Amino acid sequence: MEIKTNDYRVWVDGSTIHYEGTMRLSSPEDYAPIQALMKQVLEANEGRIDLDLMGLEFLNSSGINLFAKFTIEVRNRGGVGLGVCGTARIPWHAKSLPNLKKLFPALDLQIL
């Protein structure tokens, strides 16, 4: 499973979803295919899902909204672990990822 454009690339490797590039889609509707892909991974995995954001250089507020909504969905489902991996090098990671932890305290957040 892979979504690829000139600006970004999203692909699944087992239960890990990797993000790479710059995501600057203008509305939540534009994020729908990525959301569908993430939901699909969520449906397919019982134990834990990991989001690898190390390569995601930029994400606009609609994109952050997507991750927030997904975190809430995982939290509400219960029984599924969620790991998020980011880097302190990228500004939006430090700024926005802690909010995901606030939404879902069991979330395994690693900002390297």
Add this chain to the structure above:
Amino acid sequence: MPVPHPLKQRLRLKTFRGKFILTVGTVVLISMLVSTALALRNAKLLASDATAEIQKGLTRASQEYLTNYIQTTALRVDAVINETHAEVITLAATMQDLIDRPQIANALGSALAGGAQPSTPLQYDPVGKWAQNAKGAPSVLSVWGYLLGSNKKPRPDVNRLIRETAVFDLVSRSLMTGGARKLQFYYVGPKDRPIMRTTPYADQAQTYDKLYPGHNAANFWDFFFPGVYEGWQAWLRDISLMPVKDSYITTTKPYVDATTAALIVSYFYPLWTKDRSNVAGMTAVDITLDQLAEIVQSVKVADTGFAFLAMENGNVLAVRPEGEAVLGLVTANAASGRGVTGVDRTLTKSGQAEIRSLDIPTDDRTRIMRVNLLRNGVSAPYIVTLQRLNKRNLWNGKVIVGSQLVLGFVVPESEIYAAMTAAQASVDRSLQRILQSAAITGILTLLVLLIVIVAISKPISAGLQELAAAARRLKDKDYSVRIAAPSDDEVGEVGIAFNRMAADISYHTENLEQRVKDRTRELAAASQEIFLLNERLKQENLRLGSELDVARRMQKMVLPKSSELEAVQRLDIATFMEPAEEVGGDYYDVLQNGGNVKVGIGDVTGHGLESGVLMLMVQSVARALEEQGESDPVLFLSVLNRVIYKNIVRTESDKYLTLAFVDFREDGEVILSGQHEEVLIVRNGGAVERIDTGDLGFPVGLEPDISSFVATRSLRLAGGDVLILHTDGITEAENPLGELYGIERLCESAARYANDSAELIKTGIIADLMTYIANQKIHDDITLVVVKQR
């Protein structure tokens, strides 16, 4: 362009048919050349194999032949020599018998002397000072001067010996008449009485006087055969000194015979005293070399092959004159003087280099070797065969040694391989014939094939030629041209396609006018359609535009007016908002209620009307709460979140916003609450403080209750301090290279203008930002609120 003549066109190499003929012809020619070359090569290989086989067989056969021949000849030479030996042995046996029985010798001698003898009386020669019987006798008897008494007659003991050996004349004469061919028999007495008898009669002493002056003064044995007598005496003492066991025969080297002046070889046979204690003279036979050579010369190998007989040291005893020339032999007579004069004609002094270095065999095996000899200045190969004969006793002029003669055959190799050369020539002629017939067959085949190729190329190329002709006519605008009955191959398919295309071209050309009319009509209809669509689109845009216009006006209406900002006495406030699209998602407000001033800033996810409406809602609720007098920032935010969350759920929107407030209390305290971008403080003096608001709240509208996340932070501003709020549209703005503006640049920019009024600070920061962005697209709303403590 002139149309080429059909025939010329057909035969030109540029045409398909020409290329076809050339290609097939070349392939055929190459394959024929290759197969012919292979066949010839095989034939040559076969011929050379056969030649090699023949040469091998011929070499083996000729070697066997030469070996057999030389061995047979060697046996013959040995046999002849043995035969000669037999006669001297017979003579010697008779003489020895008489020595062993002196009374018979005496009686026989007396009987012969008594008139029965055929001899003539001895006569003293006053010139030579020797005695010799007169002519007329079958044998000559010479008595040397030192054997004569003062009366010029033989001494008594000499006379007794003459009597006892008179039988020699009888026996030798009969032996001369039969058996092998020889020159003469002779007898020499013991060393104390060396009388000499020779058969047949010759002027013996006279010849000796002529050839060997002084011989009459010395002992015969010592003068003529020094070392022979002593050698035989040694044999008596020690039998192991005999070079050849069981054979007393002693051979001389070839020499010039004193009696006949012929080149001869002598065979001596010693006589012994009765008690075998001493030598008692000898009998001997001379054979001329010519006689020995007859045996050797009777050898004939091939046309000019010859034989030679040589001594161990290479001295050639017998060879035909032409053989002598081939071997390059040079005859050199040894210095004359005492004794017999030998002949020196050795291989080692040959004029032929390869003869000089010829390897004389040292055993009894037959040797066959190949040498190159010069004949008339040209080097030619010869086959030389060598075979050693039986061992003989040889007196070498000093002592008696063992010696073996060597028989040699010399044959020109060309004669031996004459048959093979003839066979090879025949094979070469056959090859020549094969080559000729192959060439003729090849040329004929090529001609036939060319005719066939030309013939079959015609139907193959006919279709293409027709196509080419048709295409030329089409080019000349004859659209009626068609290919008649195309064949059912690929060319036929092209023909059918050509016909179809020609028909199309014909149709299109002929109907062009009508088609232009039709198309113009179609275009006019389409144009009308587009015009109508365009009209509709305009109306739609107008509708959408007016909708957005309403939203934009709404948004602008709710933003604080500049008069409101100026009304705040203790703070110098300037604001900037630039939506990325028609209606932005950013929010800011400045609310004043009594002594408190509340500045809010937020960022709704997304843009457009929906985001704008959410912003309006936030503004309204915040205004309501402020008016209600809610002074607890945590409660303020929590309530606002609840209201917005519920409204979002109702409107089924999935948007939310970041939202932070700054309360400027009347007592000078400044309280930050809510999560948003960093808040910048530029102290009076230029120091910039960055305050992270991540822990002060939570996005609004995402969760029903965020009260547990909301916190406050208190600080104080001195006069001249500047507080700056912004949205991420500033920090995440990109330059043409795609690099983000970032918080550091914003800080630097703020510090640069911090001494100015809020308005100028705002203008400077925005100018720096716009310079950075240049012509790059603005992705997000840009909002900036500058508050300067007066």
